Amino acid sequence: MRFFNFLAAAFAFAAVSCTLDKTDYEAEIGLEVPESYEFKEAVSLNTGNFKISIDALNGTFYKGYNELHLRILNTQTNQNITDSEVTFLPVMTNSDESKTSCPHQYAMKFDAAGKYFSGYSVFTSESVAGSSWKLYLSFTADNQKYEITKDISVAKQDNKNLNMTAFTGKDGEQYYIALVAPQKPKVAENALTAGIYKYNKPTTTAGTFPDPSQFSYSEVTGYTLKLDPRMPEPSMGNHSSPNNKDLTQQNDGLYHGVVNYTMTGNWTLNMILTNQNGLIVKGTVVPTDFTPGIEGVKSELYIDTLF
Template structure:
């Protein structure tokens, strides 16, 4: 009987500590996550008789994954133009004059039902006084190709559920993982969607007029697996996990889909192990399964922190 009483007392103490920490934490952050579903103009460029409108969710470019809509109209009659092809290339210039890009869809896809071109850009950092993002766009009308560029502002992503990470794999390749959804998770099993991209190292010197797209090429990796182990790493939470999570695998949209089961609101870490097509580990480590109240949880070497 004495052992039972001591056990129940310990359980009550753990529950009380967890509740207190959780309540204090929510009072401190007091953050409302806003879901954005409306595409608005985030930037526009004029090229001769044409206006190029680049739309993004909430009319803002954020660090991380951005779906892009590109609409081209004739400035003489304000009507949409019959465009046969369009390209999209984001370039960042550092203070020292060096240039980099980020994962993006270079050849945009035409959506005939909505009459716009669609793509994405995974901006790897926000704009600041030392780093400037520019969009280089080309489009073809009646067999004539037009080009344009425009400086843009990339904002920090306030929604941690849409965080991203960049890393070098064991194959010495540069990879990027960007969370796409959910924007606003629920205390339930949530579909977890992410993009996984790789930088294509060029073996040739730059050619033609700057920028040479071959020097800034990225691809969606194909046939990989992103093994998932979600945990609450705060000491009061004991690094506990949840049941019914599913690893992320690629679907027909090119993105990776899985399931994450959030059992409560708060601070979560998505621990990953990334496997290539042959099942070889490219990045990530297994997380210990011990319940560790009072101790900050161990994370995989590949992880993304989220908060809801």
């Protein structure tokens, strides 16, 4: 009962808040949330008698999490290659000519049902002037290894429900959290999915470029992502919602939980990441005070969403 009285107060304040100055939050209200559920070819490349095509949602590579489907076609026999060792390495060349990568699945796995090699890439930045992304691919066919490269473009992710964040943890490691689902939440309890990754610091001297040991990332294993969703805009008083569930890792390697959105609008997913021993890697507790007229306090680890 206390929560519903609290929520009613938030709604009442929102009704009389029209005298407040316009904010960035208000400017976003009413924006259409884009959805992409169809996989289309995002890039294709050829080497010898083979055509390699990579499908992504909406046929676009976006900043954040990208599920990838890769097919290899023998153009002479018109048959897809199904038995191959396929590697995938995205590398960004920065304006200072330094090279970086992003969380990705280096050794792609064949999906017999879909008849493609599956993987993912969490692009950490969109393509901008002065920096560029390039894919380094390899595969085997007829006992021969093929290597091929391709420049690609990474687009801005306009759906804030698929936002990501990168940070250095208290352990000194570099982490990445990327939202995977839902693309378009409902006013309800929503299954929330995220990928959590860590950069593997090289332990050996770099070999011939591109040496995958210098661009290695892994899924974080056995952590917990504690969740506290809030509506941070001043008119909402930073109120929360009941029945949320912290995210834990499941068999698919991703982290799954529940976020309860009680109304549409701007929400902040405040988070605390803890390791296998329960120690905090990043994040702070958010005050529970109802603060109408004041922008809500956020955890030091958070991701903003909008629907």
